Amino acid sequence: MKTIPSLLGGVFAFLLASSCCWLPWLAVLVGGSIAGTSAFSAKLEAFSMPLMALGAILLTYSGYSFWQKKNRMGGTPVMVLKSIITCPKCGFSKTEIMPTDACQYFYDCV
Numbered sequence: 001m002k003t004i005p006s007l008l009g010g011v012f013a014f015l016l017a018s019s020c021c022w023l024p025w026l027a028v029l030v031g032g033s034i035a036g037t038s039a040f041s042a043k044l045e046a047f048s049m050p051l052m053a054l055g056a057i058l059l060t061y062s063g064y065s066f067w068q069k070k071n072r073m074g075g076t077p078v079m080v081l082k083s084i085i086t087c088p089k090c091g092f093s094k095t096e097i098m099p100t101d102a103c104q105y106f107y108d109c110v
């Protein structure tokens with residue numbers, strides 16, 4: 001009797017974990033059905049293109065974040081070269097790209 005709740009828990013956890021993948025689709029489906037059936041249809045119809053574009057953007061973003069997560073866990077790690085340098089004396093800070101072929105010991109602020 002213990003297997004069914006744990007199975008349901010597993011399914012729920014899977015749905016939750018993969019929500020980044022199906023949530024945008026759900027949003028597109030809900031948006032589409034609302035546009036088709038409700039009284040707002042005429043108003044929403046005008047926004048159907050932006051809504052679809054938003055759905056596509058969300059889908060692309062979720063795919064990108066999934067790819068990034070996958071990349072972070074397996075694959076080749078991506079080196080972050082961007083760094084915010086803050087001067088300990090005057091507090092001036094600037095985003096700089098770290099050199100990959102040299103060691104940098106000195107940096108002139110402002």
Ligand SMILES: [Zn+2]
Pocket residue numbers: 087088089090091092109110
């Ligand atoms: Zn300074």
